[in-house]
Amino acid sequence: MRIIGKGAALAAGVSMLALSATQLAAGTVTWWSPNFHAPRAAELVEQFHAEHPEITIEIEVTTSDGLPQRVLTAMQSGAAPDIIDVQHGWVAGYALNNLVIALDDIISDEDDFIPAALEYVRVDGQTYAMPFRVEGLAVIFNRGHFEEAGLDPDNPPETWDAFVEAAQALTGDGRYGFAITGGGEFGNTIFRSLPFVWMNGGNFISEDGTQAIVNQPEAVEAVKFYTDMLVEHGVSPASTLQNDGTANRRLFIAEAVSMYQAGQFDLASIAAENPDIELGVMKIPYPEGAETAAILGGWSFVIPTGARNPDDAKVFVEWMSRPENMGVYTDTFPARTSAMEMERFQDPALSVFGEMLPHTRPVPSHPAWVQIMQAYFDGVQRILIGEQDAQAAMDDAAEDIQALLDQH
Amino acid sequence: MNERTRAGVIFTYVCAALVVAVCLFPFLWMALSSIKVLRELYTIPPVWIPTVPTLENYRTVLFDSNIPRYFLNSVIISVGSTTLALSIAIFAAYGFARFRFRGKAYYQSFILIGQLLPTAAIIVPLFVTLRYLGLVNTYLGLILVYMIITLPLSVWMLTSYFRAIPVELEEAAIIDGSSRLGVLFRVTLPLSIPGIIAVLVYSFITTWNEFIFALTFATDSSVKTLPIGLAEFTTEFDTDWGAVMAASMIMTIPIAVLFLSMQRLFIGGMTAGATKG
Amino acid sequence: MTRISPGLLFALPALIVLTMLVAYPIMYTALLSVTDQQGNLVGLQNFQRVMQARTTPVAFYNTLVWVGGSVVLQVVLGTATAILLNEKFAGRAIVRSIAVIPWVIPGIVGALTWAWMFHTEFGIINYMLTAPGIVDEPVGWLVSRNTVMPAMIAINVWKLFPFVAIMVLAGLQAIPKDLYEAARVDGAGFWDEVWHVTLPQVRPVIVAVTLLLVIWALNHITTIFAITRGGPANSTLITPIQIFRLAFESVQFHQAAALSVMFFAATMVIVAVYIKVLSAKEEKSL
Numbered sequence: 001m002r003i004i005g006k007g008a009a010l011a012a013g014v015s016m017l018a019l020s021a022t023q024l025a026a027g028t029v030t031w032w033s034p035n036f037h038a039p040r041a042a043e044l045v046e047q048f049h050a051e052h053p054e055i056t057i058e059i060e061v062t063t064s065d066g067l068p069q070r071v072l073t074a075m076q077s078g079a080a081p082d083i084i085d086v087q088h089g090w091v092a093g094y095a096l097n098n099l100v101i102a103l104d105d106i107i108s109d110e111d112d113f114i115p116a117a118l119e120y121v122r123v124d125g126q127t128y129a130m131p132f133r134v135e136g137l138a139v140i141f142n143r144g145h146f147e148e149a150g151l152d153p154d155n156p157p158e159t160w161d162a163f164v165e166a167a168q169a170l171t172g173d174g175r176y177g178f179a180i181t182g183g184g185e186f187g188n189t190i191f192r193s194l195p196f197v198w199m200n201g202g203n204f205i206s207e208d209g210t211q212a213i214v215n216q217p218e219a220v221e222a223v224k225f226y227t228d229m230l231v232e233h234g235v236s237p238a239s240t241l242q243n244d245g246t247a248n249r250r251l252f253i254a255e256a257v258s259m260y261q262a263g264q265f266d267l268a269s270i271a272a273e274n275p276d277i278e279l280g281v282m283k284i285p286y287p288e289g290a291e292t293a294a295i296l297g298g299w300s301f302v303i304p305t306g307a308r309n310p311d312d313a314k315v316f317v318e319w320m321s322r323p324e325n326m327g328v329y330t331d332t333f334p335a336r337t338s339a340m341e342m343e344r345f346q347d348p349a350l351s352v353f354g355e356m357l358p359h360t361r362p363v364p365s366h367p368a369w370v371q372i373m374q375a376y377f378d379g380v381q382r383i384l385i386g387e388q389d390a391q392a393a394m395d396d397a398a399e400d401i402q403a404l405l406d407q408h
Numbered sequence: 409m410n411e412r413t414r415a416g417v418i419f420t421y422v423c424a425a426l427v428v429a430v431c432l433f434p435f436l437w438m439a440l441s442s443i444k445v446l447r448e449l450y451t452i453p454p455v456w457i458p459t460v461p462t463l464e465n466y467r468t469v470l471f472d473s474n475i476p477r478y479f480l481n482s483v484i485i486s487v488g489s490t491t492l493a494l495s496i497a498i499f500a501a502y503g504f505a506r507f508r509f510r511g512k513a514y515y516q517s518f519i520l521i522g523q524l525l526p527t528a529a530i531i532v533p534l535f536v537t538l539r540y541l542g543l544v545n546t547y548l549g550l551i552l553v554y555m556i557i558t559l560p561l562s563v564w565m566l567t568s569y570f571r572a573i574p575v576e577l578e579e580a581a582i583i584d585g586s587s588r589l590g591v592l593f594r595v596t597l598p599l600s601i602p603g604i605i606a607v608l609v610y611s612f613i614t615t616w617n618e619f620i621f622a623l624t625f626a627t628d629s630s631v632k633t634l635p636i637g638l639a640e641f642t643t644e645f646d647t648d649w650g651a652v653m654a655a656s657m658i659m660t661i662p663i664a665v666l667f668l669s670m671q672r673l674f675i676g677g678m679t680a681g682a683t684k685g
Numbered sequence: 686m687t688r689i690s691p692g693l694l695f696a697l698p699a700l701i702v703l704t705m706l707v708a709y710p711i712m713y714t715a716l717l718s719v720t721d722q723q724g725n726l727v728g729l730q731n732f733q734r735v736m737q738a739r740t741t742p743v744a745f746y747n748t749l750v751w752v753g754g755s756v757v758l759q760v761v762l763g764t765a766t767a768i769l770l771n772e773k774f775a776g777r778a779i780v781r782s783i784a785v786i787p788w789v790i791p792g793i794v795g796a797l798t799w800a801w802m803f804h805t806e807f808g809i810i811n812y813m814l815t816a817p818g819i820v821d822e823p824v825g826w827l828v829s830r831n832t833v834m835p836a837m838i839a840i841n842v843w844k845l846f847p848f849v850a851i852m853v854l855a856g857l858q859a860i861p862k863d864l865y866e867a868a869r870v871d872g873a874g875f876w877d878e879v880w881h882v883t884l885p886q887v888r889p890v891i892v893a894v895t896l897l898l899v900i901w902a903l904n905h906i907t908t909i910f911a912i913t914r915g916g917p918a919n920s921t922l923i924t925p926i927q928i929f930r931l932a933f934e935s936v937q938f939h940q941a942a943a944l945s946v947m948f949f950a951a952t953m954v955i956v957a958v959y960i961k962v963l964s965a966k967e968e969k970s971l
Binding site (some may be wrong): 416417420421423424427428431433434437438450452453454486496497499500502503504505506507508509512513514515516517518519520521522523525526527528529530532533534536537540552553555556559560561562563564565567568569571572573574588599600602603605606607610613615616617619620634636638639651653656658659660663664665667668671 | 780802843861862906929961
Binding site for chain 3 (some may be wrong): 016065076096097182184185186237240247350368378382400403
């Protein structure tokens with residue numbers, strides 16, 4: 001049995017056998033595009049075919065449920081497609097496991113990209129993905145509720161203190177001022193609480209990735225600010241620990257919540273499901289004298305190491321990265337500043353989200369980043385459940401995170 | 409059993425009502441959700457009866473989605489894997505139920521092995537195996553993979569049903585000159601029909617609802633199954649919940665009706681004196 | 686070389702199919718568990734790291750609670766339902782069909798429906814409790830350590846007790862009627878019949894069903910993952926979910942494999958003991 005050998009050789013050997021059995025037309029590129037991007041993908045592919053008749057792009061539509069498993073299974077088993085749409089945050093993990101190839105040679109006008117986006121997908125100086133979509137959260141609020149509570153919807157609160165006061169004024173009669181998340185996939189809570197830590201001058205891990213600093217005063221103060229919405233002020237619903245971003249949107253649509261953090265993608269669903277709500281958008285509040293911040297979210301193209309046709313895939317990814325195409329493909333904002341000029345991004349409803357973009361940052365890059373987030377999230381849940389205070393929970397989280405850092 | 413007391417009869421009906429309530433409650437909630445308009449899906453307090461019932465969700469599912477095609481795929485794959493599993497399992501179960509041989513307990517445990525491996529561990533290498541066999545994105549691929557789930561269920565349950573059949577019946581047939589296989593098909597199987605139906609229904613449903621294997625091993629619309637269709641109603645930050653509920657109804661009701669129609673075969677109960685041959 | 690026993694011959698096709706499917710996954714997982722990302726042998730390092738994680742013992746304990754709670758309730762309620770469905774009453778066929786519905790509802794949809802029914806603010810359950818004044822404050826079913834695991838177990842019992850009911854019901858069909866008649870001649874009441882005739886006769890079925898339930902509970906992901914993802918604060922984290930997270934969220938395939946190997950060994954021992962004990966008891970062969 002030749003199959004019993006080294007791990008990598010094992011997988012590679014089998015995939016070679018499988019490959020030889022598969023007949024592939026030259027010039028075919030398989031592209032996995034998620035269902036929410038796919039309609040525009042089809043449009044763009046048609047244009048691309050007209051310009052490049054020698055290359056055929058085949059779109060396979062993926063679903064967001066189970067996408068990370070599916071992508072990893074395909075990459076890990078060597079049967080990956082040529083191009084995949086993935087979230088920025090996943091790229092570092094792929095790069096560290098040698099699952100994707102570097103794309104530096106097709107990124108031409110580096111300065112045109114939002115720096116945080118490129119920073120996200122860089123590992124050891126090489127760029128492992130082509131960012132095309134970027135976004136940051138802001139706070140969506142119900143203008144009607146503001147007026148009822150005697151607040152001015154045209155001058156929403158900007159600092160932490162003013163924000164808490166407003167949230168308290170909005171709370172009452174089964175209505176909650178500001179919903180935080182504490183449940184669902186942990187990314188929900190990271191996206192909504194880590195920016196507060198940043199604004200306050202803290203972080204989860206030190207710049208060089210050797211020290212857990214999540215229990216330093218800056219971080220703890222911010223975590224306390226976030227969790228106090230439930231624990232201390234009671235302005236976040238009792239269901240906080242089971243709510244993710246989607247649940248909060250539903251509570252907002254049901255008018256049980258007056259403010260919550262969300263991306264521009266929520267605007268359409270709110271308008272469709274409860275057109276009576278008059279929407280307002282404000283920047284995420286910041287501590288007196290500091291600046292607002294948000295995590296840069298969004299999507300990139302990657303080309304897996306196991307791609308059968310990486311050369312043609314690169315041609316297509318380069319074509320997609322041109323401002324005029326990227327601007328069409330993105331669901332939210334494009335990753336290139338020049339594409340932001342396009343008509344569709346000038347909608348006034350989007351202006352605050354656009355203003356948040358320069359304040360967005362990528363999450364720190366570390367091989368154990370997902371486990372670090374998990375350790376932090378467990379700590380936040382321990383605070384919300386009422387078992388520990390912010391300092392104790394972050395001390396425990398720091399201990400877990402330090403153990404992870406020491407392994408690398 | 410007609411000498412039961414009145415209290416016993418009432419007790420029976422109360423219990424039956426309880427079973428119906430427990431089993432149907434979430435289902436009714438789904439059914440109601442499937443005919444609600446978007447605005448009424450999430451309200452505080454919840455709305456029981458939709459004020460403007462709509463069939464829009466069903467229209468979306470039947471005409472604007474891939475669900476009809478996936479329904480066909482699901483039928484083919486579930487029928488295929490159930491049939492294949494059952495036909496292999498009947499023999500294995502008979503072997504385990506009626507013979508003594510070395511290492512039987514180990515072989516019986518081995519049947520369960522695929523289910524003991526955590527899904528997360530098995531999925532990548534299984535995918536590699538399927539690629540090696542050239543079966544990714546084929547009906548046969550999923551049918552084979554589902555053996556991991558349906559075989560343990562079928563073998564173990566059938567073994568226990570076969571054991572419950574008195575050995576004396578088979579001995580009588582053997583004395584009459586039947587072969588081993590003849591006994592299996594003419595004596596054991598007919599007496600196990602309720603058991604076979606139960607196993608059939610459950611392996612069918614298990615494969616009908618399986619998500620993770622289907623998601624990974626069937627990436628092409630021509631083989632995708634219904635659970636994948638459900639996932640397609642979810643986009644990055646939103647789920648068309650009304651459509652999911654409507655599609656779930658379409659997935660659930662045919663199976664319940666199918667089982668209802670099989671009730672005739674379920675009346676079993678060996679005739680008095682059967683054991684005496 | 687002796688000739689193969691006819692019993693083994695009967696079992697052979699099933700064994701071959703399964704071997705074909707699981708041989709490579711087992712080798713692959715074992716290999717992954719002792720190597721690193723570059724394919725170098727690292728001995729037991731992956732095992733050590735997994736064992737050091739604070740969550741590992743928590744998940745192990747939760748798994749025991751989850752499996753124990755689920756299986757006991759499923760078997761007891763399922764068997765009781767089977768006995769009920771074997772009684773003669775009007776509408777029995779319909780009730781039997783309704784009893785398969787929890788199993789037919791797609792797992793994820795069932796889980797999410799329950800999650801919303803259990804929701805503190807939106808949930809129909811709290812609404813039914815608060816509206817008539819049974820409780821004053823909405824109950825935080827899924828947000829408190831005391832209620833979240835019981836809620837998960839309740840959902841799992843709801844999902845699987847019909848399986849037990851139908852399987853046992855099928856077993857009940859095979860009980861010769863003369864056994865009951867004999868018992869009745871001896872003056873046995875309904876509960877005597879259940880205890881002395883019915884249960885002993887379906888014992889093999891219950892034994893097999895229990896084994897399957899234990900395995901399914903041990904390897905369960907869907908319900909818990911869809912509703913709580915193991916939270917809050919790991920109160921519903923069970924080992925299979927920990928493995929799933931390690932592999933597909935943290936991209937630590939090697940640690941996930943190490944944990945899988947340990948988990949596999951532990952479950953294999955449980956199953957082997959169970960089968961050994963039972964097969965010693967009920968060997969009834971030709």
